Amino acid sequence: MSEFSLTRTTTPTSEAARKAALADPGFGRYYVDHQVVVDYIEGDGWQEPRVIPMSDWALHPAAAVLHYGQEIFEGLKAYRRDDDSIWLFRPDRNAARFVHSAERMAMAPLPEQLFLDSVTELVKLEKDWVPVSENEQSLYIRPFMIASEPYLGVREANTYRFAVIATPAGPYYSEPVKLWITPNYTRAAPGGTGTAKCGGNYASSLIATREAAANGCGQVLWTDGAERKWVEECGTMNIMFVTADGELLTPGLGSILAGVTRESILTLASEHGLKPVERPITIDEVLDGVASGQIPEVFACGTAAVVTPITGFNSPDRGVQQVGDGQPGVKTREIRQHLVDIQYGRADDLFGWLRQV
Ligand code: COI
Numbered sequence: 001m002s003e004f005s006l007t008r009t010t011t012p013t014s015e016a017a018r019k020a021a022l023a024d025p026g027f028g029r030y031y032v033d034h035q036v037v038v039d040y041i042e043g044d045g046w047q048e049p050r051v052i053p054m055s056d057w058a059l060h061p062a063a064a065v066l067h068y069g070q071e072i073f074e075g076l077k078a079y080r081r082d083d084d085s086i087w088l089f090r091p092d093r094n095a096a097r098f099v100h101s102a103e104r105m106a107m108a109p110l111p112e113q114l115f116l117d118s119v120t121e122l123v124k125l126e127k128d129w130v131p132v133s134e135n136e137q138s139l140y141i142r143p144f145m146i147a148s149e150p151y152l153g154v155r156e157a158n159t160y161r162f163a164v165i166a167t168p169a170g171p172y173y174s175e176p177v178k179l180w181i182t183p184n185y186t187r188a189a190p191g192g193t194g195t196a197k198c199g200g201n202y203a204s205s206l207i208a209t210r211e212a213a214a215n216g217c218g219q220v221l222w223t224d225g226a227e228r229k230w231v232e233e234c235g236t237m238n239i240m241f242v243t244a245d246g247e248l249l250t251p252g253l254g255s256i257l258a259g260v261t262r263e264s265i266l267t268l269a270s271e272h273g274l275k276p277v278e279r280p281i282t283i284d285e286v287l288d289g290v291a292s293g294q295i296p297e298v299f300a301c302g303t304a305a306v307v308t309p310i311t312g313f314n315s316p317d318r319g320v321q322q323v324g325d326g327q328p329g330v331k332t333r334e335i336r337q338h339l340v341d342i343q344y345g346r347a348d349d350l351f352g353w354l355r356q357v
Pocket residue numbers: 074075076202236302303304305
């Protein structure tokens with residue numbers, strides 16, 4: 001276990017203000033009172049891990065992250081059980097993906113144990129900020145890393161800052177989502193950064209989200225960057241299709257983000273009478289399947305969004321199409337409930353996914 005120095009905030013949130021925040025947290029509206037910060041210096045390695053008050057940082061205006069976007073992040077949640085114990089869901093998967101993202105962005109890989117210790121340290125200190133399980137609330141934890149070196153040449157930075165912040169969160173989407181099949185934008189290309197959780201992937205998605213909204217949809221369905229034919233993911237989430245013959249179909253890994261929720265749901269599929277299948281899927285197969293009833297249910301999944309039903313599509317070629325009867329499907333609801341029950345300790349954790357803080 002790494003040793004963290006602690007500088008306590010002199011202006012902690014009052015209990016009344018925290019209670020008000022936890023009563024209706026939204027997502028990313030309120031932050032816990034401290035943050036973890038660990039700096040990296042080339043040649044010297046990772047410096048002393050520190051817990052400091054939640055406050056602004058001083059960053060040189062030439063810091064490489066501000067110019068060339070060398071930045072990565074993760075998202076995971078802490079859940080409070082009815083007995084008040086607090087648990088993290090598969091934090092080891094986030095730690096491993098963080099290393100993968102760092103390598104793709106030519107950043108210093110953070111030791112996985114330091115990632116885990118930093119998350120645990122912050123959640124322990126801020127345990128009062130973990131909401132009760134009602135309304136599926138949790139503490140959303142955001143570890144991230146930036147290139148902090150002030151230097152305007154384009155090269156790998158010599159200094160990085162890793163930090164962890166956290167925000168109490170309710171459901172990211174309060175309603176089912178419709179997807180816009182954009183003819184204009186792609187998220188990832190072969191050899192690109194699609195498998196890394198880096199800020200640039202999200203920045204470049206915003207214009208397509210704007211286009212989706214203009215076409216009556218909450219999110220974008222991304223197709224591949226080469227042929228615009230293969231389904232990849234949607235919005236900031238992975239996508240899954242329930243087929244009439246009992247498959248849980250999802251695009252294989254390649255240029256998509258290897259979602260922890262995606263991997264977990266594929267593992268649970270058989271308990272819901274579904275065979276998990278990872279393979280390339282064309283957009284025509286999806287839209288034909290939705291039209292014929294061969295694909296009666298579609299859902300998106302991710303840490304923030306958990307499992308979000310997809311109830312319709314819109315595209316320039318084929319117009320508006322409803323999925324099933326336009327309501328969240330039975331398997332979608334079942335799988336969502338199962339996952340959430342495991343996370344809150346109400347269902348057996350057969351795979352040892354939960355880690356107590
Ligand atoms: C998550 O599910 O943790 C995500 O990364 C989505 C986030 C960008 C809101």
